[in-house]
Amino acid sequence: MKLERLISITYMLLNHEVVSASELSYKYGVSQRTIYRDIEAICAAGIPVISYQGVNGGYGIIKEYKMDKSLLSPDDIESLITFLSSTTTVFQDDRAQETIQRLKTVQQSSDRAPSLTMDLGSWRSYTSDLRILHAAIQAKQLISFHYVNAKDERQERIVEPVSLVLKYDSWYLYGYCRSRSDYRVFKLTRISELVALQERFDRHHRFREKDIFSYNACGNHQFEQIEHAVIHFTAGSLAKVLDEFYLDDKQFNDDGSLTLTIVQAIDTDWLIEKLLSFGEDAVVLEPASLKQLIKEKIGKMLKRYEEV
Structure with missing residues (x-):
């Protein structure tokens, strides 16, 4: 196709100082007259192609246009x-x-495997919402959605979107919430019924990365935290433990089990939920207060199945 040939010629010129018309003609299997027309089309598109006369002449792109x-x-x-x-x-x-x-x-050709690969996709169906939000941010377009906050309240929000943030394994939207008249951070997993509105906004928004996950920005209540815990995990749960608690102190035992020691402040509710997901494979050794909280939680769960 002509368009593909034009693009290919452009990048060939970018990668070489001078390329002759005969060389281009041979490479693309077209006549030199066709190459002349292609060069005219590339020039018309705004790319500064220059011609060199003489035995070693041909076409090139001015050095100022190329990246050093x-x-x-x-x-x-x-x-x-x-x-x-x-x-x-x-x-x-x-x-x-x-x-x-x-x-x-400007990349040097190499057959070696890349030293780094990344995939920002996810098994969660984020993609369509991410594209809607990204387009709305670029167009300064208002958005509306329903959001479940940290207090489990589901409310409609009208937001001026400012930025998308990927933190750890989760996407967040930072924006000015008209419903709260303040900046807020919204976790994408809690957003539903997202719609890009026709209305545009003119407000110039600040973005301070250090404050984006502060108490005021998130609009969340303070969580109760625990600063020390020791948990024993069975040998059949090692992979999951390492995935969930990779930053905490670990001791591998001779029987294949693992003893985990948490020595940093951590949200108590989050920890209880994680430990319950291990079922009988996790046993809290200390503190006694955490044992009691888990016992109470299990007791409430059992009451829901009394009729079974």
């Missing part, structure tokens, strides 16, 4: 391409894809 290869190391270019490629799989961002193509023009 010395500005970025091969590892820098590879990392940028990897990151941008991962975002295009989620957002289908045409501008990011164009940037990738430009970076590839």
Whole structure:
């Protein structure tokens, strides 16, 4: 196709100082007259192609238009391409894809496997909401949705979206909530019935990354925390323990089990929920207060099945 040939010629010119018309003609299997017309079309698109006369003449692109290869190391270019490629799989961002193509023009050819790969996708069906939010942020477009907050209240929100944030394994939306007249952070898993409205906003929004997950920004109540706990896990739950508690102190026992010691402040409710998900494979050794809370929780669960 002509368009594909034009793009290919453009990047060939970017990667070489001078390319002759006969070389281009041979490479693409077309006449030199066709190559002349292609060069005219590329120039008309705003790409500064210049011609060189003489025996070693041909076509090239002015140096000022090219990115200096010395500005970025091969590892820098590879990392940028990897990151941008991962975002295009989620957002289908045409501008990011164009940037990738430009970076590839200064990337040194290599057959080695990439040292880093990324996939920002998820088994959760985030993609459609992420694309709606990304487009709304770029267009400064109001959005509406229903949201379940930390108090388990489900309410409709009208928001001026500012930024999407990926933290650990979760996506968040940071924006100005008109329903609360303040900035808020919304976890995407709690958003439903998302709609991009026709109304646009003109407000200039601040973005302070250090404050984005503060108490005021999240609008959450304070959680009760526990600062020390010791839990014993059976040998059949090691993989799950390492996935959930990878930052805590671990002692592998001779029988294949594991003893976990938590020595940092952690949300008590979250910890109880996680421990209950292990069933009989997790036993709290200390503190006694945590044992009692889990016992009470299990007791309430059993009451719901008294008729069984």
